[in-house]
Amino acid sequence: GQNIDQPTEMTATEGAIVQINCTYQTSGFNGLFWYQQHAGEAPTFLSYNVLDGLEEKGRFSSFLSRSKGYSYLLLKELQMKDSASYLCAVRAQWGGFKTIFGAGTRLFVKA
Amino acid sequence: GAGVSQSPSNKVTEKGKDVELRCDPISGHTALYWYRQSLGQGLEFLIYFQGNSAPDKSGLPSDRFSAERTGGSVSTLTIQRTQQEDSAVYLCASSPSTGSYEQYFGPGTRLTVT
Numbered sequence: 631g632q633n634i635d636q637p638t639e640m641t642a643t644e645g646a647i648v649q650i651n652c653t654y655q656t657s658g659f660n661g662l663f664w665y666q667q668h669a670g671e672a673p674t675f676l677s678y679n680v681l682d683g684l685e686e687k688g689r690f691s692s693f694l695s696r697s698k699g700y701s702y703l704l705l706k707e708l709q710m711k712d713s714a715s716y717l718c719a720v721r722a723q724w725g726g727f728k729t730i731f732g733a734g735t736r737l738f739v740k741a
Numbered sequence: 742g743a744g745v746s747q748s749p750s751n752k753v754t755e756k757g758k759d760v761e762l763r764c765d766p767i768s769g770h771t772a773l774y775w776y777r778q779s780l781g782q783g784l785e786f787l788i789y790f791q792g793n794s795a796p797d798k799s800g801l802p803s804d805r806f807s808a809e810r811t812g813g814s815v816s817t818l819t820i821q822r823t824q825q826e827d828s829a830v831y832l833c834a835s836s837p838s839t840g841s842y843e844q845y846f847g848p849g850t851r852l853t854v855t
Contacts, residue, residue: 661842663844665844671848672832672846672848672849673844673846674846675843675844675845678842717784719784726797727789728786729774729786729789729844730786731776731783731785733782733783
């Protein structure tokens, strides 16, 4: 079966750092994505990992360990506008495009 | 440039009626995806197209759901004999054929079955 797990909710303080974890079990693997979704809006792309290691992009970084089926999204210098849901998604086909999304982690940033 | 567009933005229909949802992907994007998102839930994969063909239809919930894509561009998702449990936001996304293949999402169609 296909399974992606991430925490349901997290709360963090403005200016702090937060790490959102994602574990996955899929029949294939062809890349892992993180998307941000504000309430009532469509998801927008944040990051992509296909090889092990850390990808850094401004205040956002994403890490992947394929052997452990594990990823995390790191958000630094949190801002109030970062309050949103963060979706972990796995392209679950070897060489293919079928993409399975986790249920999302709702992040609340407080002042 | 133009993003992914979907129509209608909202659709209210009576149980048992058929509905057709439309997606216009970004020009040149070869891959097109349909997802369903119920209130407060994650995205449920329905189907994806590579060009005009659909290599994977495993996510379609029942045979009441079908989708097609013509000319490698516009796609329609059809739901026949709608049921109340079909109420959700239906999201379409497209991606290019090279690079990270990140998906660009449309604004969605909110379907309400009464």
